[in-house]
Amino acid sequence: MNHRLHDRSANSLPEACPGLRMTPQRQEVYRVLMNRRDHPTANEVHSRVKKRLPNISLATVYNCLETLVDHGLIRQVNFERESSRYCPNVKEHGHFHDAASGAIHDVEFKPGVNLADFLDLPPGAVIEDIEITLRGKLAAS
Amino acid sequence: MNHRLHDRSANSLPEACPGLRMTPQRQEVYRVLMNRRDHPTANEVHSRVKKRLPNISLATVYNCLETLVDHGLIRQVNFERESSRYCPNVKEHGHFHDAASGAIHDVEFKPGVNLADFLDLPPGAVIEDIEITLRGKLAAS
DNA sequence: TCCTAGATTGGAATTATTCTTGATATTGGA
DNA sequence: TCCAATATCAAGAATAATTCCAATCTAGGA
Known part of the structure; x- marks a missing residue:
């Protein structure tokens, strides 16, 4: 295992x-x-x-x-x-902070995505740690 | 103008x-x-x-x-x-923190990218604010 | 068992930030 | 212009999260 x-x-x-x-x-x-x-x-x-x-x-x-x-x-x-x-989630992930409830949700990367795909990184940058925090609301659907 | x-x-x-x-x-x-x-x-x-x-x-x-x-x-x-x-940069952007020099570089999104393209957002999430922080080193190229 | 390094504790210290209060300045209206 | 209402400023006190410190305590190896 x-x-x-x-x-x-x-x-x-x-x-x-x-x-x-x-x-x-x-x-x-x-x-x-x-x-x-x-x-x-x-x-x-x-x-x-x-x-x-x-x-x-x-x-x-x-x-x-x-x-x-x-x-x-x-x-x-x-x-x-x-x-x-x-x-407790040590997998690489971000967080969504719901302003209304105060709840924090883990946000995973979609499989296969690469930072450099969506960010203009400084040339030669070697990323060691990522922190992504989103703030917003959960629409009552 | x-x-x-x-x-x-x-x-x-x-x-x-x-x-x-x-x-x-x-x-x-x-x-x-x-x-x-x-x-x-x-x-x-x-x-x-x-x-x-x-x-x-x-x-x-x-x-x-x-x-x-x-x-x-x-x-x-x-x-x-x-x-x-x-x-002073109020455009939506992230930051790269160079561990070696302590310098902070702005990191822009590539044009046309969408958060939902690379993140598994909670269903119904309406994002109001994004914070992206990267830590790492600049390879001496 | 005894020794030693590392862990725990409680309280003091630190540090960034916010709060409080009184003084000062600015604005819009008479 | 002058006044009153309101906003801003300054100085220091207060706050709150976190770290530091010194004194035990504990576990594991010789």
Whole structure:
């Protein structure tokens, strides 16, 4: 079975991530993100994690999130100047922010598309990271 | 002559923007942005503006920038959690952040492309604002 | 078991930005 | 022109997210 990162199920744990000591705090932070696959802030993660680890500090949640981001297990996303949010979907994707409901939807690239197909990149640019954020409304259809 | 916003020359002033009182502070903030067409932070704008208006406060620079953004004369752009930057290019575009030099390059859409051509948008989504940020390196060619 | 590196904690510190308040300036109308 | 209403400005205080720091704590290897 091929364990690509974004194929982890809600209960699988990244026990096999090299160089990462899987402490209870990190496991729980990771678990709550995989459980509800949404885009919580560090504060929201803290609230959720406290259900099982009542003594965990917000600083530790920040540390855990940073570590998980550094190891590529989750992604950090920023909307405007709001608090950072954390996203369990590590596949390359963008986000649609529904102004009415506040909901955030993942937006995938259509298969086979290439950045250079639609953007005038500076000559010689080697892209390492892409962030696409859309804001708008969902028409009540 | 067709004065589209993004066609203003460095010396033209937005004296004709409806509902906007063009105070010396706002004019100067606008001018320094149009002069060097880069992506300064509020602090950098403050430094530049102080050359001509030595008594202007940082709070006023923030106020002016916000007002100009609200009136669509400039754009506010955010990279990660860094300080906001302000961009005189109001045409729809993205940004390429060169990790090596720190330079920020505007990235235009190729003519005729449509968001829905390369992104799987949620059904019924009406896009009001797009933010595209690329990070990478410029290959020394 | 003991040691050590790394992890956790709580609180203090930092930093960008916003808010508050009083002073000042500008506008449109009498 | 003069006044009143309104908008803007300035300075510093306040806020909020995040990071830093110093003191434990813990797990895993020798």
